[in-house]
Amino acid sequence: MWMEEPALAERQGPGRPRSQASHDAILDATMEILIETGYRDLTLQKIAARAGVGRQTLYRWWGSKADIVLEAFSRRTAQEIPAPDTGRVRSDLVQLMEESGKVLKKVSGPIVLGLLAEAALDEAFAAKFWKLFQSQRRAVVKNILARAIKRGELPPNLDLEFWADLFFGGLLYRLVGRQTPIDRSFGEKLAKLLPRP
Amino acid sequence: MWMEEPALAERQGPGRPRSQASHDAILDATMEILIETGYRDLTLQKIAARAGVGRQTLYRWWGSKADIVLEAFSRRTAQEIPAPDTGRVRSDLVQLMEESGKVLKKVSGPIVLGLLAEAALDEAFAAKFWKLFQSQRRAVVKNILARAIKRGELPPNLDLEFWADLFFGGLLYRLVGRQTPIDRSFGEKLAKLLPRP
Amino acid sequence: MWMEEPALAERQGPGRPRSQASHDAILDATMEILIETGYRDLTLQKIAARAGVGRQTLYRWWGSKADIVLEAFSRRTAQEIPAPDTGRVRSDLVQLMEESGKVLKKVSGPIVLGLLAEAALDEAFAAKFWKLFQSQRRAVVKNILARAIKRGELPPNLDLEFWADLFFGGLLYRLVGRQTPIDRSFGEKLAKLLPRP
Amino acid sequence: MWMEEPALAERQGPGRPRSQASHDAILDATMEILIETGYRDLTLQKIAARAGVGRQTLYRWWGSKADIVLEAFSRRTAQEIPAPDTGRVRSDLVQLMEESGKVLKKVSGPIVLGLLAEAALDEAFAAKFWKLFQSQRRAVVKNILARAIKRGELPPNLDLEFWADLFFGGLLYRLVGRQTPIDRSFGEKLAKLLPRP
DNA sequence: GACTAACCGAGACGGTACGTCCCGTCTTAAG
DNA sequence: CTTAAGACGGGACGTACCGTCTCGGTTAGTC
Numbered sequence: 001m002w003m004e005e006p007a008l009a010e011r012q013g014p015g016r017p018r019s020q021a022s023h024d025a026i027l028d029a030t031m032e033i034l035i036e037t038g039y040r041d042l043t044l045q046k047i048a049a050r051a052g053v054g055r056q057t058l059y060r061w062w063g064s065k066a067d068i069v070l071e072a073f074s075r076r077t078a079q080e081i082p083a084p085d086t087g088r089v090r091s092d093l094v095q096l097m098e099e100s101g102k103v104l105k106k107v108s109g110p111i112v113l114g115l116l117a118e119a120a121l122d123e124a125f126a127a128k129f130w131k132l133f134q135s136q137r138r139a140v141v142k143n144i145l146a147r148a149i150k151r152g153e154l155p156p157n158l159d160l161e162f163w164a165d166l167f168f169g170g171l172l173y174r175l176v177g178r179q180t181p182i183d184r185s186f187g188e189k190l191a192k193l194l195p196r197p
Numbered sequence: 198m199w200m201e202e203p204a205l206a207e208r209q210g211p212g213r214p215r216s217q218a219s220h221d222a223i224l225d226a227t228m229e230i231l232i233e234t235g236y237r238d239l240t241l242q243k244i245a246a247r248a249g250v251g252r253q254t255l256y257r258w259w260g261s262k263a264d265i266v267l268e269a270f271s272r273r274t275a276q277e278i279p280a281p282d283t284g285r286v287r288s289d290l291v292q293l294m295e296e297s298g299k300v301l302k303k304v305s306g307p308i309v310l311g312l313l314a315e316a317a318l319d320e321a322f323a324a325k326f327w328k329l330f331q332s333q334r335r336a337v338v339k340n341i342l343a344r345a346i347k348r349g350e351l352p353p354n355l356d357l358e359f360w361a362d363l364f365f366g367g368l369l370y371r372l373v374g375r376q377t378p379i380d381r382s383f384g385e386k387l388a389k390l391l392p393r394p
Numbered sequence: 395m396w397m398e399e400p401a402l403a404e405r406q407g408p409g410r411p412r413s414q415a416s417h418d419a420i421l422d423a424t425m426e427i428l429i430e431t432g433y434r435d436l437t438l439q440k441i442a443a444r445a446g447v448g449r450q451t452l453y454r455w456w457g458s459k460a461d462i463v464l465e466a467f468s469r470r471t472a473q474e475i476p477a478p479d480t481g482r483v484r485s486d487l488v489q490l491m492e493e494s495g496k497v498l499k500k501v502s503g504p505i506v507l508g509l510l511a512e513a514a515l516d517e518a519f520a521a522k523f524w525k526l527f528q529s530q531r532r533a534v535v536k537n538i539l540a541r542a543i544k545r546g547e548l549p550p551n552l553d554l555e556f557w558a559d560l561f562f563g564g565l566l567y568r569l570v571g572r573q574t575p576i577d578r579s580f581g582e583k584l585a586k587l588l589p590r591p
Numbered sequence: 592m593w594m595e596e597p598a599l600a601e602r603q604g605p606g607r608p609r610s611q612a613s614h615d616a617i618l619d620a621t622m623e624i625l626i627e628t629g630y631r632d633l634t635l636q637k638i639a640a641r642a643g644v645g646r647q648t649l650y651r652w653w654g655s656k657a658d659i660v661l662e663a664f665s666r667r668t669a670q671e672i673p674a675p676d677t678g679r680v681r682s683d684l685v686q687l688m689e690e691s692g693k694v695l696k697k698v699s700g701p702i703v704l705g706l707l708a709e710a711a712l713d714e715a716f717a718a719k720f721w722k723l724f725q726s727q728r729r730a731v732v733k734n735i736l737a738r739a740i741k742r743g744e745l746p747p748n749l750d751l752e753f754w755a756d757l758f759f760g761g762l763l764y765r766l767v768g769r770q771t772p773i774d775r776s777f778g779e780k781l782a783k784l785l786p787r788p
Numbered sequence: 789g790a791c792t793a794a795c796c797g798a799g800a801c802g803g804t805a806c807g808t809c810c811c812g813t814c815t816t817a818a819g
Numbered sequence: 820c821t822t823a824a825g826a827c828g829g830g831a832c833g834t835a836c837c838g839t840c841t842c843g844g845t846t847a848g849t850c
Contacts, residue, residue, distance in 0.1 A: 015825030016815040022827075040318050045805055054828040059807070117314035120373050121237050130374055162386050165377070169366030176317050176369075177327055180362070189359050193390045212794025213846040219796080242836055251797045256838070409799030410841040416801075434712050439831055448802040453833070511708035514767050515631050524768050556780050559771070563760030570711050570763075571721055574756070583753050587784045610822070636810060645823040650812070 018061070025051040026058065027072040034069065035107050039114025042069070066118040066125050073111050074132055080108065083140045089148035090191035096140065097171065097187030104175060104182060116172060138164045155197045166190065215258070222248040223255065224269040231266065232304050236311025239266070263315040263322050270308050271329055277305065280337045286345035287388040293337065294368070294384030301372055301379060313369060335361045352394045363387065412455070419445040420452065421466040428463065429501050433508025436463070460512040460519050467505050468526055474502065477534045483542035484585040490534065491565070491581030498569060498576060510566065532558045549591045560584065616642040617649065618663040625660065626698055630705025633660070657709040657716050664702050665723055671699065674731045680739035681782035687731065688762070688778030695766055695773060707763065729755045746788045757781065 029050035033042050042065055048055040062068045080103050084095040104112060119126035141164045148154045167190065174182050226248035230239050239262055245252040259265045277300050281292040301309060316323035338361045345351045367387065371379050423444035427436050436459055442449040456462045474497050478489040498506060513520035535558045542548045561584065568576050620642035624633050633656055639646040653659045671694050675686040695703060710717035732755045739745045761781065765773050 012816085013825085014817060014823065016827070018826065043805065044807090048828095052828080054826095054830090055806095056808085056829090057827070060826075113317040116373065117317040120310040120314040120317070121235075123375060126373065126375055130376060159386065161377070162383075165367050165370055166363060166387075169368070169370035170362050171366075172373075173362055173366030173369060176313065176323065178320060178323055179327060180358070186359075189356065210794080211792060211848045213796070214848095215795065240836065241838090245797095249797085251795095252799090252837095253839085254796070257795085406842090407799085408797060408843060410801070412800065437831065438833090442802095446802080448800095448804095449832095450803090450834085451801070454800075507711040510767065511711040514704040514708040514711070515629075517769060520767065520769055524770060553780065555771070556777075559761050559764055560757060560781075563762075563764030564756050565760075566767075567756055567760035567763055570707065570717065572714060572717055573721060574752070580753075583750065584757075613822080634810065635812090639823095643823080645821095646811095646825090647813085648822070651821085 022051070022053050022057055023061070026053055026068065027075060029053075030065075030068050030072040031076070034072075034111055034114070038110055039069070039117070042114075044068075064125070066115065066122065067128070069111065069118075070115060070125075070129060070132065073108075073115065074136065077108065077136065081137075081140075083143065085144075085147070087151075089144060089153050089194060090188075092144045092148075093141075093167070093191045093194075094184055094187035096144070097167070097182065097190070098184040100171060101182030101184075101186075109175065112172075113175065116176070133168075138168065141167050152197055155195055158195070163194075219248070219250050219254055220258065223250055223258075223265065224272065226250075227262075227265050227269040228273070231269075231308055231311070235307055236266065236314070239311075241265075261322070263312065263319065264325070266308065266315075267312060267322075267326060267329065270305075270312065271333065274305065274333065278334075278337075280340065282341075282344070284348075286341060286350050286391060287385075289341045289345075290338075290364070290388045290391075291381055291384035293341070294364075294379065294387070295381040297368060298379030298381075298383075306372065309369075310372065313373070330365075335365065338364050349394055352392055355392070360391075416445070416447050416451055417455070420447055420462065421469065423447075424459075424462050424466040425470070428466075428505055428508075432504055433463070433511070436508075438462075458519070460509065460516065461522070463505065463512075464509060464519075464523060464526065467502075467509065468530065471502065471530065475531075475534075477537065479538075479541070481545075483538060483547050483588060484582075486538045486542075487535070487561070487585045487588075488578055488581035490538065491561075491576065491584070492578040494565060495576030495580075503569065506566075507569065510570070527562075532562065535561050546591055549589055552589070557588075613642070613644050613648055614652065617644055617652075617659065618666065620644075621656075621659050621663040622667070625663075625702055625705070629701055630660065630708070633705075635659075655716070657706065657713065658719070660702065660709075661706060661716075661720060661723065664699075664706065665727065668699065668727065672728075672731075674734065676735075676738070678742075680735060680744050680785060681779075683735045683739075684732070684758070684782045684785075685775055685778035687735070688758075688773065688781070689775040691762060692773030692775075692777075700766065703763075704766065707767070724759075729759065732758050743788055746786055749786065754785075 026047060029047050030042070033046055033050060044055060044058050044065055047053075047065070047068065048058055058068065062071070081096070081099050084092045084099070086092050086095065103109075115129055119129045142160045145154060145158060145160050145163060149156050149158060170186065170190065171182055174180050174186070180186070223244060226244050227239070230243055230247060241252060241255050241262055244250075244262070244265065245255055255265065259268070278293070278296050281289045281296070283289050283292065300306075312326055316326045339357045342351060342355060342357050342360060346353050346355060364387065367383065368379055371377050371383070377383070420441060423441050424436070427440055427444060438449060438452050438459055441447075441459070441462065442452055452462065456465070475490070475493050478486045478493070480486050480489065497503075509523055513523045536554045539548060539552060539554050539557060543550050543552060564580065564584065565576055568574050568580070574580070617638060620638050621633070624637055624641060635646060635649050635656055638644075638656070638659065639649055649659065653662070672687070672690050675683045675690070677683050677686065706720055710720045733751045736745060736749060736751050736754060740747050740749060758781065761777065762773055765771050765777070771777070
């Protein structure tokens with residue numbers, strides 16, 4: 001059915017090349033609609049109309065709105081939350097949690113929730129989403145912990161994956177729950193659980 | 198739009214009373230379709246057809262497929278995972294995590310994911326879902342911890358909500374991620390973090 | 395697949411009855427578009443839009459634009475060409491040919507051509523079209539001839555079907571050919587071939 | 592828009608010459624698809640794909656599928672029905688009608704119907720089609736009649752065009768109607784109407 | 789025992805989005 | 820300058836559901 005699209009630059013056989021302008025217009029239109037009306041009311045139809053693009057073009061390069069949102073979102077999100085490096089694990093984690101909470105309160109929250117919903121409903125998409133999430137967000141947490149181990153702040157046998165699960169599990173749980181904030185205090189409680197070396 | 202339906206028993210003026218048979222047929226049909234084709238392909242149309250019920254009846258009692266699934270699911274799920282009580286917090290938590298993992302591997306997993314997706318996309322539904330989840334699942338964890346505090350196994354000022362967040366955050370994160378199992382080992386790692394009194 | 399729709403009045407089971415207003419609006423919209431842009435540019439999409447009607451409604455009751463046009467056309471065409479009765483076969487036929495030619499020069503021509511094209515391409519539709527054509531137009535010619543036989547103007551063993559074929563064959567051939575007119579002179583040449591009693 | 596293409600041989604400037612191989616492949620592919628799926632499902636897209644030809648090439652040489660079919664058909668149809676010459680008008684006509692009926696029962700029928708439909712819907716194409724039809728089929732009938740006049744079998748003032756209209760009008764009418772056969776008996780009835788000299 | 793009122797099933801209604809197909813045009817590299 | 824390839828914007832197709840509506844019919848309490 002759908003398979004890993006070529007990276008836009010690579011592919012070059014005969015035939016008219018893919019239009020960079022359309023590509024960009026689609027991702028821009030997607031973000032606009034997302035911000036205006038949210039993930040649920042986002043529609044391939046609306047994206048195409050807003051981007052001034054044939055509907056087929058969307059199907060040619062992505063496969064669903066989730067794939068488009070994932071790409072539109074990953075373009076902007078990488079730089080949004082800078083990886084902290086204060087020299088102390090605990091304050092790194094606290095700061096990361098706080099920054100994440102701030103960003104998610106703005107436009108990113110609803111978008112992440114949309115992607116999360118899609119991942120919950122579609123195992124194939126979950127794999128793509130998780131892969132990206134892993135490299136863009138989880139890697140940050142694991143770096144913080146790894147640096148701390150090197151510094152001797154944490155025991156060398158610390159289970160990085162487990163701690164990343166805890167960090168993002170809590171974060172996403174609170175994001176979906178919308179009851180308790182994702183803030184500095186939450187980060188502090190988590191950081192206090194970290195073992196001594 | 199839609200507002201809290203009366204509890205079926207209460208309301209009684211003139212007019213034909215609501216049909217308990219239809220009510221049940223709807224919930225049964227919902228579970229059947231959920232198991233056969235999953236949450237995404239579940240449709241009010243299909244539920245009504247399968248249950249032999251007018252489509253209007255669904256709108257009279259519930260407001261969306263999410264509400265129906267929530268009720269259909271809550272009917273069966275309460276008894277599914279018995280609250281453990283071994284006399285030791287840590288083994289209680291481990292056992293609960295293990296049992297939860299087992300249940301979620303069967304039919305419950307996809308259904309919980311469906312409800313989670315809905316909660317992610319719809320704040321109003323999230324409130325309903327969380328309320329139920331709170332009373333049916335979170336309460337179990339908090340009871341385990343509360344009992345342990347009474348026993349002197351845990352410090353009396355332990356933040357129950359925080360620990361519940363950690364437990365279910367990790368659990369749901371792994372459920373959506375579908376990468377790492379929800380098993381005894383995960384419960385053990387979590388239990389080890391509990392503070393001494 | 396598609397089968398003879400009920401006559402709008404007859405059918406009455408449970409469920410909301412068919413909307414007469416929509417039915418009429420559809421046929422009206424169809425005639426309007428036909429006159430404005432012709433058969434080729436007529437589209438189920440446009441009919442629905444113009445009639446202010448859901449697209450599904452068209453599929454529910456007809457099956458294709460050809461079926462709709464056939465009904466829209468048959469509503470208006472029956473009375474358009476009055477059956478002549480001058481007391482003489484030859485002048486009856488001449489007059490009928492002349493009147494037919496006149497009508498086909500106006501809106502009817504393109505519509506008949508559209509239906510003819512559809513009949514040429516679709517055997518199933520051809521049967522429907524021919525049935526209607528038989529009862530509305532061929533019957534007129536055969537009546538004229540039958541009356542003449544009764545009057546003793548024509549031999550009693552005259553092959554009515556063959557003469558009807560000749561009449562309409564010539565007529566439609568000239569309609570499609572658009573080279574030679576369908577006029578009084580054509581009718582006269584045809585009438586002259588009729589055998590003496 | 593589209594205008595009379597040069598005759599393939601004539602034109603010759605600088606640049607790569609047109610490919611005769613492509614030209615033939617297109618016409619062959621067209622006939623194949625016509626036979627397999629009929630005129631309605633014939634598509635420029637499919638022709639190009641089957642012929643292994645760029646889609647643009649079709650537009651360069653012809654303007655529509657009707658034009659392609661017309662050429663593909665005219666290549667093969669000229670020789671299909673030999674002009675009869677028995678020495679007697681009536682048997683000539685009967686034989687021609689019979690042969691035509693036989694050919695139209697095979698592959699030619701649906702194709703002629705397709706072209707007829709196109710002619711009905713598109714006046715510009717009708718002119719092209721009629722011109723070819725005139726020279727390839729009508730000419731045969733008019734020759735038969737002209738020879739008979741020369742022989743003294745028919746009156747010298749016979750209206751050839753009128754009789755050709757009658758012949759092909761009846762033939763095409765029965766072809767579209769699909770109710771009565773195009774056979775020897777039909778030819779005989781027609782021949783009997785011919786006037787004595 | 790008639791009346792009223794809310795329910796029931798069925799199913800048509802106007803809409804919206806889907807995913808597919810084809811159109812006619814364009815833009816490449818290759819010949 | 821043509822060719823095959825193939826992407827582009829556009830538009831119609833036929834299908835699936837949505838939430839609403841309108842029927843005839845049912846089933847209780849109330850008069």
